[in-house]
Amino acid sequence: MAAAAEESGWRRVGFVGAGRMAEAIAQGLIQAGKVEAEHVLASAPSDKNLCRFRAMGCQTTHSNPEVLHSCSLVFFATKPHILPAVLVEVAPAVTAEHILVSVAAGVSLSTLEEEGAMVMARGRHAGSYEARLLQSLLEACGQCEEVPEAQVDVHTGLSGSGVAFVCAFSEALAEGAIKMGMPSGLAHRITAQTLLGTAKVLLQKGQHPAQLRTDVCTPGGTTIYGLHVLEQGGLRATAMSAVEAATCRARELSRK
Template sequence: MECELSQLKVGFVGAGNMAYAVAEGLLKSGDISADNVTVSAPSDRNLPRFQALGARVSHSNTEVACASRLLFIAVKPHLVPTVLGQISPHVTRQHVVVSVAAGVTLATLEELLPDGVGVVRLMPNLPCVLQEGALLLARGSGAGPGVESLLKRLLAPCGLVEAGPEGWIDAHTGMSGSGVAFVYLFAEALADGGVKMGIPAALAQRIAAQTLLGAGLMLRDCGKPASVLRAEVCTPGGTTIHGLHALEKGGVRAAVMSAVEAATERARELGRK
């Protein structure tokens, strides 16, 4: 995209949490002006928060497509064909279309859009709303390396932004998109364990949250593999190794791997549909 970033017109078809998180990140980058952002949704329910960011809002997907050069498709996967059918006559080779719909392949997106349009699949996750997300993008044949560099720059305030082949997108969905819920389940169980051992529930929940936050920051920032950090917590005959043994007997490692596999396969199934 050759225009100055300060003049880049950005659109969002869909106004859910992921669209809001990405929009907020784009604006935090400082490169995009809020009055160059337009958002559409069928109802007013989610639009006021975009207005609070300074963005323009509309009920017309076509209006957003016409007003934008960088266009995010942030609707449920089963709605993508309908939405792209609406906007396709108004999309040109000057557009870059970024889909955040789980399972919808680049081939499907390119088939539903005019020839030569740059298409990107982007999979964010829920912590993007706190600018602590993990995002993976994959480019279609019409989107060059410059598009990848631009998106990495604009989305950096959302969290970690990486690029890779499309085959990684569904696995990222299973590991990081769905993985957020897996972590919440573990946090809930951790707090329940504290309650069982006599800690009040509210306090146990706060301690569990802080434990996960601290462990995650160490894993991200210390530069050591999880296996090394885990070993550093263990002392011979201590409390941690006894607890880890109980987790291994419960099959937690295999269960988590199976959960990622199941979520990934579901994302692939959505793509085939």
């Protein structure tokens, strides 16, 4: 077992549900050396998703309770409508030693990659030890912040859905360059690099986006002319409304 696992007191990591979300977390933990592949156990009703875990060297099973019997740290990564029945099924196997983690539905695989971001919220019985442990593990997959439970749906609307929003904006920027005569492949590469560079500056310097925007706006220059058009099109108001709509939908799905 990896050193981090030995020091933390848990022995094996389990996944109830073996979809893309579970796969991404498992892959991140294994690649970061947080756990060894043979000490990961995933369950699913069919082999369709389990084959990807086997390819990583993980153990698999069709029994959800077996994951609870074998692992003290368990991620529940099933579809939302399946989760209640799964919880009833595994309840007899749960002990006070278990750390159980429910993975928010709707968060895409890309949010768990190197440039991704996640949030976590504690349940009533989770203390500081469990929070520190989970945060240290999930940081192997990307940025991880602890927030109140009420903000989890906001994160889904911002980060989970935001991947699609950023891609739509990236596509639009590139198509603007294509319209002006730049080859498509080049336009998309430069757009992606521009987004990446901007994100790195904001993260590394801790700047507010408004400050960076001001820094690159020369009076009477090209950027301020372009920003004027974006303001006329309602870019900021539309982006704010998109996050609001996605958050409201996440809350609606949570209630269901």
